[in-house]
Amino acid sequence: MPIHYGSQIEEHHRVRESAGVFDVSHMVAVDLAGRDCNALLQMLLANDVNKLQQDGKALYSCMLNPNGGVIDDLIVYRRATDLYRLVLNAGTAANDLEWIAEHSKNFTVAIEKRTDLAILATQGPTARQITAPLLGEIPGLMELPRFHCLEFEELFIARTGYTGEDGFEVILPTDNAGQLWDELIAAGVAPVGLGARDTLRMEAGLCLYGQDLDPQHSPLESGLEWTIAWQPETRDFIGRDALTAQRSHANSLFTGILLEDRGVLRSGMTLLHNDNQVGVTTSGGFSPTLQRSIALARIDADVATDPAFTSLKVDIRGKQKAVRVVPLPFVKNGKITTAL
């Protein structure tokens, strides 16, 4: 996947305004099959796969180490009672697979890395209506609810994505992916690269593994408490004890940051309050939708009690500039949600 196909900013706008396609085949689909895969996933994931009460439902979750740090963030799909599909980040997949294999020794589970599959994500307000006819006459496809998937012949289609827009993620045999890509482009869908993928997900307030998520930080420190299934208390998932201890003294807040001055926020910039370091940006960049620079950041929780909390400074290469703490996301379904 290239950084861009010409203009990163233009690609970003195309996804917000009409439709774009991302070749995310570098991500890794893994199928878990067997009578114990539910039990295995209940142990491996901080979210509870038992929330998937029927086939064709999807769940976002972190996979944690015993310290509560994030090994990876992933989507798990329930294909059948004893068949689940995980989609893993490319950079973490090898480590994930080792971790999963190591913990599956006492479980009856077959783990299959699907190297035969490609993944094309079509995203944007018109993405579904353009994509659907190209996939064939698939019953129920346009009625597929968000965060659900369906399978039809060799196609696996999920109504999920990483842009804050509606759309499909289509997992299909690699041999057929080129043709679908060409048909999408011919139908007017813009090819979109990694650069726009990053600004789109940042505007949508979605975490990127390796920047906003890492093995040193728990989901509680990356705004992902909603992905932790604390109930039932009897479910003993890896990292639970560490998270429980951390939860009793919440020590950071994950939030959006809007640059009030001119300039560009990047990851790793220090946030200041009355000249004290109170946080750090984990992702940052120029938002083409807001036409302002934005960041995701981790801020000390005790600063949040200060009424001036929403006004902080950021250190941009030695110069202090004004920033405002704002709720995530910045953009939802094409609309700016941040007061500018």
Add this chain to the structure above:
Amino acid sequence: MTDLPKDLKFLPSHEWARQCGNGELEIGISDHAQEALGELVFVELPEIGDRLDAGEESAVVESVKAASDIYCPASGTVTAINEELEERPDLVNESPYSAGWLFKIKPDHDNDFADLLDAEEYLATLEETD
């Protein structure tokens, strides 16, 4: 790339300078630099009247990818800045050698300009790093 304007002289760090005729130097970044940086979203310029030394950090250009310092090709005093870039940083991408100029200086002397790389020498440095 091969048709670099012949009136320009360069720093190896991809800044160019042009003699304006009134004794001033116009400063910008090369086509190669804007291409490598990608789409610009912000340009921070010096202020009129600022004193700059040759090789000093004088401006910052920020693209969708990264920030990059701009070094001043000659010692002198800033006489003009390209104010259009505040709204249109992409002019640097579109037109690096004319509409996308960054600022002008009144050089202290002619020696710094004379010491810069000519177009051919600059092109040779690009080939070395390719």
